[in-house]
Amino acid sequence: MLDANGGPSAGPPSAAVLVCDALDKRYGATHAVRDVSLTLAAGRTLALMGENGAGKSTLMAMIAGEVKPGSGSATVDGFVAVVHQELSLFADLTVGENICIGREPRLLGRGPVNNRALRTQARAALDRLGVAIDVDTPVSKLSPAEQQLVEIARAVALDPALLILDEPTSSLEPSQVDLLHAATERLKAAGTSVIFVSHRLEEVFRFADEIAVMRSGALVGAGPASDFTRESLVASMVGRELEQLYPDRSAARPDAAPILTFDAVGGHGVHDVSLTVKPGQIVGIAGLEGHGQHVVAELAAGVRRVRSGSIAIDETRAKLRSPREAIAAGIAFVPPDRRSSGLMLPLSIAENLTVAAAHRLHPSRLLSRAVEQRAIAPVAERLRLRYASMEQRVGELSGGNQQKVLFGRWLLVPNLRLLVLDDPTRGVDVGARAEIYSVLRELADRGVGVLLVSTDMLELIGLADEIHVMYEGAVRGTVPGHSATEEEIMTLASGVTA
Amino acid sequence: ALTVAGCGSSSSSSSGSATTRADPGGKFTIGYDVYWLGNSWSTQLAEEFRAAAERNRDSIEKVVYTQSDNQVQKQISNVQSMISRRVDAIIMTPISPSASVPVIQQANRAGIPVILVAGQADTRDTAAEVRADDIVFGRTGAEWLVRELGGRGKIYVLNGLPGFSTDTLRWKGAKDVFDRYPDIEVVADAHAAWDTARAKTAVSNMLAAHPEVDGVWSQGGAMTLGAIQAFRAAGKPLVPMTGENNNGLMKVWDSLNRAGDRRFDSIGVVNPTWVGSEALTQTLNLLRGDEVRKVNLVNPAPITSDNLADYVRTDLPDSFWVDTRLDDAQIRALFDR
């Protein structure tokens, strides 16, 4: 087992902001963090890498003092601020109130809140990050990216000695990632240390001075960022060579009749969206946050109702009034926010996997555990799900494994014809992503159509046969997947007229 | 005590609004607060009043009814709303003897006499009161039970709800008697909320804990019924139990008598529902300027095995209260509406 002690941080021990000494944590049968020792010097950025469930968030929580270590200790010289993987803002309070929560400026010493000063302080915090968001807006009205930025602003405003960013970029656009990068550079210059958790390799090399890699709870590699290459990093995370992230494309079937047809569809902020998805085809929808791509997914899945234009299934006009009707027609939906709309967190993995297919698995309506086991075992295997037991609460799984369960739900449905995916790999590690992608490809090869909405352009380019790029609620342009470039998509998505 | 006639007339002369009151042959507006309709006794009390109002149609312009659902707050508001409506007299059953005092005084200040029915208040400012004496109620049953047991034996006690004056007074009446007989031993007691189910459960538990028992003193007929059922369910022979004038008990008692059960006997201590009718009579007398006794305690002779046959109504439901002034048509109406 590798030990990061003394390795990466070159400075004298007295400059260490963080010292972790043999941190260890078990959750029942899960050994989440195993004997991790780590030091981090002031003004340095450490990227913490690892597959889903490797123990990154748990380690961070112990460092931040939110979770009591099973054994070992973490010592921080100064204040720790955390931007959590899952947003933790208060939806009903305003941006300003959120940023200053618990530290509101007060009148008359310990008197009432000074709201004017509060607004000023909050504005200053946002300015430091370089974002312009009205401090009086309730957080519930913000887009996920804006919420993420507010959360970061709140942490930065605390002037911490150590700033922990647990997957802060998963919902950010490139330009916003730039803002974050600039902010962390400023903090570093001021002596703040940063721990940065991300599954996006490009960002890791951009942000980090040092890299530490976790696998199955243990620290398996640590060193200056320059010691790693993309390939070596992936290999040490996954514990094997990952030949290829995106599976090969298969031959298109241009002659097949489309499963799904959008004809000038409009409503809920989108208009005149026309597209088709054919069997075996992966159709991508790209766009910057808030330009209507989620609405397209929801219209296709029956989550929202079409206001104008029409949707056809198998070339016959169809009215999808609910997900239930869509499912009956063989259309499945993977929503983007797995914790609130995807999973039933208090229920078991098995219950989560079988909810949609329950009636099909048990036509008599009587549950049979044997039938269920036979059906779900191969799915779990196929997705390389990491779990302690099928009866485990799904809420206890790591984020990436939760995503796999969500995805696996639809692999149990026999009449699946069209899979609508909205940001299906947000926060999913490379290894798991490769697995999900290959399953997607496999489904497509079986003739299932896929409508893939994603903020990750590389993902779209790597998977989709064609990519519709959205801007302000309409399709701005369509590019073939195999030859598309990031620049091309970005240009369309920013509304720049060619 | 002061007779209220003078008080009523003096106030009517001083208050310009009470125009009808001075006229002895005129018609009156009367406020009646129905304190509760949650059990059959309270329902029949209101019905007796209604029937009496019907009988006295000629003297009554209108009855303003309000309903308090056994809530002190509500009763205060209700009576105050009657004051706002300037009724000529208010008839009420105080839910709390102390809490009703201010509102009674408020009515008096507005020149409206207050007549209490089936309850009392901690004040002398009422114009008249018509009720059974709860202490006498408790005592009558206790004395009978002591006699029945020959002054010695183990007994169960079933009380109502703690914190209610009826409960306290009835038990006080009974306890005074039991205290005089050292050989009477209360082996178990419970508050069963005047409820059959609660009494049945309580007595079942008592039977398990104290299987030797010679008698039951109960605060109310519904609880006595529960006690009888508990004895039967446990397969125990019945013992003497005090009761009330509810038809359910009368019927069981009667059938036991017929079956020749010698061990069981009871006493129907009467808490008459017709105080509702009596209260109206007193009120009208008062308003007409007649002399009225301030405190009218009505404790009719209890029902015993000897006169049981005169009271029991096998044709009517258990929830009927015998010893009534309702006529047969009105009784039918009460149960068949």
Place this chain on the structure above:
Amino acid sequence: MERRASPLRARLLRSRELLVSYGLALALLIAFAIATPGGYEPDRILTILGQNAQLGIAAIGQTVVLLSGGLDLSIGPVMNMASVVSSAGMRGQDGNIAQGVALAIACGAGVGLVNGLLVSRAKIPPLLATLAVGTIVQGGYYVYTEGQPKGGVAPGLQSAADARVFDTIVPWWLVLWIAVWVVVAFLLYRTTWGRRFYAAGASPRAAWLSGVAVSRYVVGAYVLSGICAAIAGVALTAYTGSPSVSGADSYTLQTVAAAVIGGVAFSGGIGRLAGAFAGVSVLVFLSTILDTLNVDSAAQYIVQGAVLIGMMVVNRRLAGRGSGSAGR
């Protein structure tokens, strides 16, 4: 792949609250056996359980509603309504029992339907919807009876309330309770509907997106609760032998207490039906112990409250956090 915990162990771990609540029930049972004369006799224990079947049955309905993420505060009024309606239907005749009971159950189901629709369609918070409906129901049977319930309980039904199964010591009413429990438990744990029901309770949005007709299940939960309350109301009326418009008032909160002691959380989807059985046992044996020890009423209130709280604290300690507390 990693080593797997056995499914049984995992399932037990997920139901720690359940284990704890049964532990508490057992502890009280032992206290009962020690502290009260004859408390160790099976006959006595079964009798007590049989006498509280109405609470047990009503608590089953409450549990189902809590699992759906709701709350039913109309249970007491529905029980009273069932009491009034069934005796009006029976009119004291054995021949009319079926008719009276069916009428009560139909009314209970109807009230449940209204509750369910208000909650799932009109989006009124369950606490208020059921409170309001309960109030309306109460008004309804007062209007109907004017405080004086009609008809009467059939003697056959009345004697059944105290009768034992053939020559055993098992009360019929306990059998009735267990029968209702078995039916509901079968639906919840042995059918696909139960699966989908739990999903709808745990996360309505996620379930809806998975094709579950959430509002149907929510309505179903309230209807079931209405039916349970109606059966409980009839059982209570049979036990008392006479209808009452207020006899069941205390049951609403007792069912909530029973379900929660049994480990059911307010946030939906967390807890097991079996917990309600433990919860009812805890409440019942506690009050029986206090009654038997002849504890003064005022002191009884204090002891009951303290024990309820103490047990919940112990439950928290032993079962750990994660469900049922103020935050989710």
Place this chain on the structure above:
Amino acid sequence: MSALRATARRSSPLGTTTLAGLKPAFFITLVSIVAVVIAAIMSEPFRSPTNVESLLFQMAPLLLVAAGQAVVITTAGIDLSVGSMMSLATVLAAASSSSAALVIAIVLAVGLAGGLGNGLGVVSGVNPLVMTLGTMAIFRGVALLVLGQPGGIVPPDLLTPLTTVFGNVPLTFLLAVGAVVLLWLATAETRWGRALFAVGGDEGHARRARLPVKRTLLIAYSVSGMFAALAGLALVARIYSGDPNVGDPFALDSITAALIGGIAVTGGRGSVLAVIPAVLLLALTDNLLNLAGVFSYWQYIAKGVILILTLWAYHAAGRPSGLLAMARGGWRKPGGSSGAAGSSGSAAKGAAS
């Protein structure tokens, strides 16, 4: 960035959320004012001094207890013990024949202690409904031990101020309104108040933001206990005595009032100030039905219907999420008008669970 809003809002000394919280109460305020005006024109008994005074006296205890309840509900909790705390306060006031100041001190101390007890239970993880169900029984028991039956003597120097009336306006009413306004300011414009809304909105998030979650909850329940005790004193002004059962109906009435005032049962939303129109509406309903001579069983029905209609109106007025107790996790029936921003909002809220 299309979603950027750089609108400069005028800088109010009150918080934005504080002001926004008052909006939903506008509707019931309007309804209750209109009802008062119409009733005053139509009904002679209604505008009679006795009735006005009675109405205001009746409102005082409910105002106080509902305000405390509103604070607890804002934390996503509930306090069923307020009714018996009120009873306890009345018997303490009537059983201890000491000076007014001492009685008030005792009553407030007991209210504080009882509320703190509730808070300690809730903080240690006991479900609020069960915790306060337990203390409800305990307070009732204690009240019965203090005074076995209604009665007792309230010290005259306490009773005099309690029953003082200016014109037709009782002092207790004025004090109650004052206390509610103060409590509103405390919840809306102090650090504790902000933490209160945060904890109610999402306890887990609040813990992560290192807010003093426990202290916030303890204060919230203590406030509720104290306000219930004060409500008990306001009740003494009506019953001039102690009564160990008199507070019982207030447990549910206070919850009803708070929710009609727009406090979300899911916590984190609402305004304590809104209990004033809510209590007025409830008191008016009772009063008018009463004056109209509607018998109380119809009053039950009317009340239930009004309750449902009010909440329906909230729903229709476009603040559905505040009232969706059922739909935790931000479940909103899709197809609504809010568009993409709405769904992301619910996502933010739901990400918590």
